[in-house]
Amino acid sequence: NVVPGSEEALSTPDVRGPDFRGDLDIGELLETYATTGFQATHLAEAIDIAERMQAEDATVYLTFTSNIVSSGLRETVASLVREGYVDVLITTSGSLTEDIIKTAKPFKMGEWDADEAELREKGINRLGNIYVPSDRYVWLEEFLYDFFDDFFAEKKVRTPTAFAREVGETLDDEDSVLKQAADNDVPVYCPALTDAEVGNFLYYYRQGYDSEIGIEILDDYDSLIEDGLLAGKTGLIAVGGGVPKHHAIMTNLFRGGADYAIYISTGMEGDGSLSGAPPNEAVSWGKIKDETETNYTQVEAEATLVFPLLVAGAFA
Amino acid sequence: NVVPGSEEALSTPDVRGPDFRGDLDIGELLETYATTGFQATHLAEAIDIAERMQAEDATVYLTFTSNIVSSGLRETVASLVREGYVDVLITTSGSLTEDIIKTAKPFKMGEWDADEAELREKGINRLGNIYVPSDRYVWLEEFLYDFFDDFFAEKKVRTPTAFAREVGETLDDEDSVLKQAADNDVPVYCPALTDAEVGNFLYYYRQGYDSEIGIEILDDYDSLIEDGLLAGKTGLIAVGGGVPKHHAIMTNLFRGGADYAIYISTGMEGDGSLSGAPPNEAVSWGKIKDETETNYTQVEAEATLVFPLLVAGAFA
Amino acid sequence: NVVPGSEEALSTPDVRGPDFRGDLDIGELLETYATTGFQATHLAEAIDIAERMQAEDATVYLTFTSNIVSSGLRETVASLVREGYVDVLITTSGSLTEDIIKTAKPFKMGEWDADEAELREKGINRLGNIYVPSDRYVWLEEFLYDFFDDFFAEKKVRTPTAFAREVGETLDDEDSVLKQAADNDVPVYCPALTDAEVGNFLYYYRQGYDSEIGIEILDDYDSLIEDGLLAGKTGLIAVGGGVPKHHAIMTNLFRGGADYAIYISTGMEGDGSLSGAPPNEAVSWGKIKDETETNYTQVEAEATLVFPLLVAGAFA
Amino acid sequence: NVVPGSEEALSTPDVRGPDFRGDLDIGELLETYATTGFQATHLAEAIDIAERMQAEDATVYLTFTSNIVSSGLRETVASLVREGYVDVLITTSGSLTEDIIKTAKPFKMGEWDADEAELREKGINRLGNIYVPSDRYVWLEEFLYDFFDDFFAEKKVRTPTAFAREVGETLDDEDSVLKQAADNDVPVYCPALTDAEVGNFLYYYRQGYDSEIGIEILDDYDSLIEDGLLAGKTGLIAVGGGVPKHHAIMTNLFRGGADYAIYISTGMEGDGSLSGAPPNEAVSWGKIKDETETNYTQVEAEATLVFPLLVAGAFA
Numbered sequence A, B, C, D: 001n002v003v004p005g006s007e008e009a010l011s012t013p014d015v016r017g018p019d020f021r022g023d024l025d026i027g028e029l030l031e032t033y034a035t036t037g038f039q040a041t042h043l044a045e046a047i048d049i050a051e052r053m054q055a056e057d058a059t060v061y062l063t064f065t066s067n068i069v070s071s072g073l074r075e076t077v078a079s080l081v082r083e084g085y086v087d088v089l090i091t092t093s094g095s096l097t098e099d100i101i102k103t104a105k106p107f108k109m110g111e112w113d114a115d116e117a118e119l120r121e122k123g124i125n126r127l128g129n130i131y132v133p134s135d136r137y138v139w140l141e142e143f144l145y146d147f148f149d150d151f152f153a154e155k156k157v158r159t160p161t162a163f164a165r166e167v168g169e170t171l172d173d174e175d176s177v178l179k180q181a182a183d184n185d186v187p188v189y190c191p192a193l194t195d196a197e198v199g200n201f202l203y204y205y206r207q208g209y210d211s212e213i214g215i216e217i218l219d220d221y222d223s224l225i226e227d228g229l230l231a232g233k234t235g236l237i238a239v240g241g242g243v244p245k246h247h248a249i250m251t252n253l254f255r256g257g258a259d260y261a262i263y264i265s266t267g268m269e270g271d272g273s274l275s276g277a278p279p280n281e282a283v284s285w286g287k288i289k290d291e292t293e294t295n296y297t298q299v300e301a302e303a304t305l306v307f308p309l310l311v312a313g314a315f316a
């Protein structure tokens, strides 16, 4: 008979992490994460779930905040689209703005604690530890005005997905998220298209050139819901929170919940925010399905540290 | 001559907090926060800045995430509009959805670690430690269909601010944010109007009743920019981050930056997110002005704990 | 019969927060927190639990990290001891060091983002947004050497509680935690007494004056366990985490768990740390009792914001 | 002449992350982190600094919280000691307790949201998502009583480092931190030795067998200071905060500051805690040196995710 509190009562694996005896490749190192505990275990779960999304040919939604594109994860996102691993992108307007800029001019490494006054004098905008010199926006203005001439020529009122697709088609950079999305027929949803410099230049263009232009958002919402309704299985990978994450889970409600979900987030559960809400909160709403086998997980981490590992482990 | 490291070198106040000798009213207690250090000092700064916003008759932007309306801070936001302390509201779609519901049916207190399966069976949706029974959405559907009939009757393509204003006019609840906003002529901006149940019912209505309806967002962006351009001074109070916070700082760029800014946030600076970015990052972009006197601060805290204190200290 | 998802299924209160109609005193404002949701509800729970600790005449353990004494919460802690609300203090060595200094020379308000090189030149040490000029430590050295002469005269090997008590007896400042503790016969536990400037001056004293002195820690651990064993009911208030928090819950294990527990913490659950572990983790170990009525809660917040509110609500 | 806001003003690298074209080994992947931005850049900096610690043959202090040993990082820490990469260990008492247990019986993988009542019934203690069946402590009791008989035989009052060394010598497990430390002559500092089950069994032993035993902590503090004074260069790797982190920086003050420092932490700067304080705060105190080349960095992350990467990048 089993003594209370002895290991016989437990069929789970032993906790045991990497001991660095012998050489490890990335895959082997990440395998040790499964039994390391805390967040490492969640990352290993995320890799496992992402592999199951692929095995079942799920429609994969990748949602991400704008700063992902500010960072070097832009190239990583583009690679997933390029290789056909993701089917739907949802993001915010800064992503579109900055992906376009980066096709022409790079962002530069910077410092968190820079002297803000000095930066302003030099015309350098700071985004965490990344610098964006102001001439990027001068270039963008010209680029977008040219593009808007065509974009609003055929029709005065357009959608965010049409903007993303048509601008993506004009871009000449294999590391561009928008270009890869356009080439691979992956829609890019972005309901709050005004909320970044793209919006600012839409404002100026509307004031200066054509007061009748508009951006309509119900059409895209219909399509996004249909994407979910038509899918066999769906899997979500939410890198960060906000509107993109919620847009994905809310529209998966129409199909009875996402089959798989991976969140990578620095959000705090205790503030009651959507961004901080863990996957199980979405279960009570029917936004994520509740299965016997683990079909969702959350890695509490800043994405630049772990998203490349998820890709290396599950998609490369 | 001054010994290095002696206090003579410093003209700042002594650190000293509440000693609970004698009775304190709220105002007196909050005054002790100024010299308590860490975040207490930031809250005292926030109160001071909010008072200066009022003294200079600044146009005050209040931005907030949807969960603020899920929580009891809904009544607090409504009170600020009611008393004329704020001039522009920017939020996300969950706020609109839930403010409407609450005019008819309350949300209920719940538990963070509830059994999700059991909740689903009972038809209860969980939002942190708040419960939303499903019948709220049944009620909302009927309410909104009625409203949409009128709303889209005059014009097929409408704006989020028009939605907020016209729905607000129909509501009969003095604690409603939308009702107070409509009554006091305070615009409610919400670019990503689709991203909540309001969006879902727009989808159903469009599918079932009128395929030509639309929500256009450039018009509102123009108005929001004009609000800033026409203002003498502007002051921002950002409760939480996301699109609402960025919408406020981005559009203040057009006028050379906000004169005052208060952030209340649980965001993490080190993830490079907009939600976590402290006010000084906005200075490098010209979104907030850089003054010699302190004109911005951030309180790192969950809003339900400190927003009522800010209101009690500066606005009551 | 009850429709699934209707409010009939729920007997919990409505979510409703402060509406700022009419004047509110602190107590009334804090009462509205109970139904505001998220962390506000936890603060209201904490106040309720602290009142029950008092009603049942529990032995109250107050544990706190050193930075609490760096901040203005020093005066708040001293007030609780002065008024007889707490019975056992557990802290770290920085608290003892800084409480002594403050009886002679204040800390000064400072800036988080000060120029560190400039501060060093001026002999100013930075502790968050608090400055400690170096002359404080010059003063402390002399003070402690005098004290050590007496302290180690009677016996070469002493305990941290003896240090705290005997030094407290010499202090002349009604806002001193150590003085109030000595006067009110409240023990101050601090196992890692070396880990602050007190430890540094013990090192110098030992090197320079008496190589046989020592600090022994088992004796104190015995007393702390006995404090718990002899108590009728026990209640914990843990302000921050670390050794003080764990020392309290670990020693309450000997009596079958603490009857009440309130945590105030910024720690993160997901890192598996003791500092971030919520009260329910302690239940599985038997460190906190599991009752039907809520007997523990955690407020996720920086302490300077909420600890004065807890005191104002429950103890003033 | 340079146009303001153009990239000519900036000599920093372009932001660019992993694009997953072609195969990457761990080292190559981590190299892409340098220009990915946000925390990834900090991890790349940490690897670079750790390599410079080795190149200059610095005395390397590794400090870690107890939960590191609860997790699979125990094996990783042991590997660094085994391979001679670290010279001084500083930790808390849970590490010693659990390292000893794991030489005989493993910890098991578990669930964060387990039913605490059920766990208690089964005699399973939960530590995040790790389970520790109670029989581990039954085994430990017997083991320690045997050990104490010898340990206190020669002398009644001992030190934490002596405990660690002598217990380490008896252990038979190549993955044990204490065993590797004993074998490789690496001291293990732990001032608050009472604050875990080792302390509990010291209490029982003292009550039951020998009331004269004691643990003295000044002697160890002397040695730790001397370790720093005798070192050519010093480098700190602080995994988590608390007493271990502070013990390392405080004692490096005696030598004018650590030459290199790497922090891995989930702490929050804004709470004014020692655990959350970034390396530059230590610079104002002279605890870390200020150099022109980057000699310190902090990775804001849960350690199980990134510590193995630091080891793989810099030490393997």
Ligand SMILES: NC(=O)c1ccc[n+]([C@@H]2O[C@H](COP(=O)([O-])OP(=O)(O)OC[C@H]3O[C@@H](n4cnc5c(N)ncnc54)[C@H](O)[C@@H]3O)[C@@H](O)[C@H]2O)c1
Residues within 6 Å of the ligand: A241, A242, A243, A246, A267, A271, A272, A273, A274, A275, A276, B064, B065, B066, B067, B070, B092, B093, B094, B095, B097, B098, B127, B192, B195, B196, B197, B239, B240, B241, B242, B243, B264, B265, B266, B267, B268, B275, B276, B301, B302, B303, B304, C038
């Ligand atoms: N009740 C809801 O939260 C709800 C309901 C329906 C739809 N949605 C939708 O989800 C999407 C994302 O929500 P969001 O953009 O409103 O914000 P969010 O919940 O994603 O929060 C954004 C950030 O604000 C900060 N924050 C949030 N709550 C806070 C608090 N209590 N205290 C301090 N800081 C806080 C956090 O840093 C957070 O990361 C929106 O489109 C919204 O319409 C939300």
Ligand SMILES: NC(=O)c1ccc[n+]([C@@H]2O[C@H](COP(=O)([O-])OP(=O)(O)OC[C@H]3O[C@@H](n4cnc5c(N)ncnc54)[C@H](O)[C@@H]3O)[C@@H](O)[C@H]2O)c1
Residues within 6 Å of the ligand: B038, C064, C065, C066, C067, C070, C092, C093, C094, C095, C097, C098, C127, C192, C195, C196, C197, C239, C240, C241, C242, C243, C244, C264, C265, C266, C267, C268, C275, C276, C301, C302, C303, C304, D241, D242, D243, D246, D267, D271, D272, D273, D274, D275, D276
């Ligand atoms: N002023 C100082 O902080 C100071 C001075 C000298 C020595 N030290 C030494 O540093 C070591 C580590 O310090 P510690 O153990 O006192 O704690 P700590 O500062 O390391 O904090 C431990 C945890 O408590 C929580 N916490 C801290 N401050 C908080 C706050 N304001 N609000 C809410 N939660 C908070 C956080 O989760 C944190 O991780 C100790 O040995 C101490 O003696 C500290």
